[in-house]
Amino acid sequence: MRTKILVATIMVVGFFMGLSLYKSLVIHKETAMNQVASSSDHLLESIYSGIKFPMSVGDCKTIREQMKDIKHHMEGVQVYISDFQNMIMYASEDERIYKSMATYLYENKSRDALAESLLTGQAPDISFSETENHTPYLITIKPILNENSCRHCHGSTRKVLGAMIIKQPVKEVFHAISHARNSLIIYFTAAIIGVIVVVEEPCWRRSFCQRYFYRLQSLCRLYADACSAYIRVHVGPDEAEIGCQRSDIRNQSSDVRQAESGCAGCGKLVFP
Numbered sequence: 136m137r138t139k140i141l142v143a144t145i146m147v148v149g150f151f152m153g154l155s156l157y158k159s160l161v162i163h164k165e166t167a168m169n170q171v172a173s174s175s176d177h178l179l180e181s182i183y184s185g186i187k188f189p190m191s192v193g194d195c196k197t198i199r200e201q202m203k204d205i206k207h208h209m210e211g212v213q214v215y216i217s218d219f220q221n222m223i224m225y226a227s228e229d230e231r232i233y234k235s236m237a238t239y240l241y242e243n244k245s246r247d248a249l250a251e252s253l254l255t256g257q258a259p260d261i262s263f264s265e266t267e268n269h270t271p272y273l274i275t276i277k278p279i280l281n282e283n284s285c286r287h288c289h290g291s292t293r294k295v296l297g298a299m300i301i302k303q304p305v306k307e308v309f310h311a312i313s314h315a316r317n318s319l320i321i322y323f324t325a326a327i328i329g330v331i332v333v334v335e336e337p338c339w340r341r342s343f344c345q346r347y348f349y350r351l352q353s354l355c356r357l358y359a360d361a362c363s364a365y366i367r368v369h370v371g372p373d374e375a376e377i378g379c380q381r382s383d384i385r386n387q388s389s390d391v392r393q394a395e396s397g398c399a400g401c402g403k404l405v406f407p
Contacts, residue, residue: 148330152323160316167308168273172262175275175303182214183277183299186225191284195225202227211270211304215239216279218297219253236300241265245274249298252278256295264305271309272302 182205189197198216205214206227216225217236226232231239240246245263252258256278263274279297281289289296 145327145331148327152327156319156323159319160312163315164312167312168262168264168305171273171303171305171308172275175262175273175301178212178303179275179277179299179301182301183279186216187284193288198225202229211306213239213272213302215300215302216297217249217300219293219295221249221253224297236298239267239302240274240300241267245276249276249300252276252298253295256280267302271305273305275301275303 182201185201186198189195189201202214202225205212209227212227214227215223215231215236217223221236223232223234223236223239236249237246240249242263242265245265248259248263258277265272265274277299278295279299281291281293281296285296
């Protein structure tokens with residue numbers, strides 16, 4: 136019965152703690168990724184503000200230099216500017232210029248989002264996760280609209296001229312999430328062990344008391360037998376005296392049993 140109670144306790148506690156652990160990890164990951172996505176949005180706006188004027192006057196050299204600065208100062212961050220045909224015109228990765236942006240988007244969701252953004256001029260509501268060369272990235276897309284400052288070169292027929300795409304590495308974020316997950320697992324495991332100890336501690340104490348008193352009762356019997364044998368051999372077969380000795384030992388043994396019963400009831404052992 137005790138084993139069944141213990142197993143049931145572990146199952147119930149483990150289920151609810153496991154559910155709590157799962158929810159905590161999901162919330163922690165969502166919060167971290169939302170923060171990275173917000174950072175990507177701000178970075179896109181900052182980059183766009185920096186290249187807006189050079190683009191309006193056709194200063195391609197300044198835009199290329201800004202892409203080089205991004206490559207140099209923002210380790211791992213990839214920035215692309217594509218035209219309305221999805222061709223990369225400027226990039227922090229020089230070797231990828233004049234190639235299709237779809238080549239460097241490895242998930243269908245991000246490709247479809249870019250195509251939709253170029254068609255409608257609406258930025259996706261979410262960022263997209265994908266992996267490149269075993270490195271996880273978060274992709275954020277912003278369409279470049281045909282504003283008044285652009286129409287002297289591009290005309291007014293097109294609503295969308297292209298898009299900006301930023302790929303921000305999130306490897307360190309995943310490491311932090313993994314570390315938090317391991318810490319939570321250790322915490323919940325310790326909590327389950329603590330619950331087991333609290334539930335089983337009275338049973339362990341009672342078992343110890345019983346073993347102690349069984350041993351003490353056995354020693355009392357051995358002592359009584361030894362006393363009886365000694366009296367018969369060295370004192371004489373005085374049955375009355377032997378009976379008194381045995382009666383005293385039996386009384387001591389009875390006291391031991393009563394103390395054992397009290398210990399089993401309260402779960403505490405007090406040594407004189």
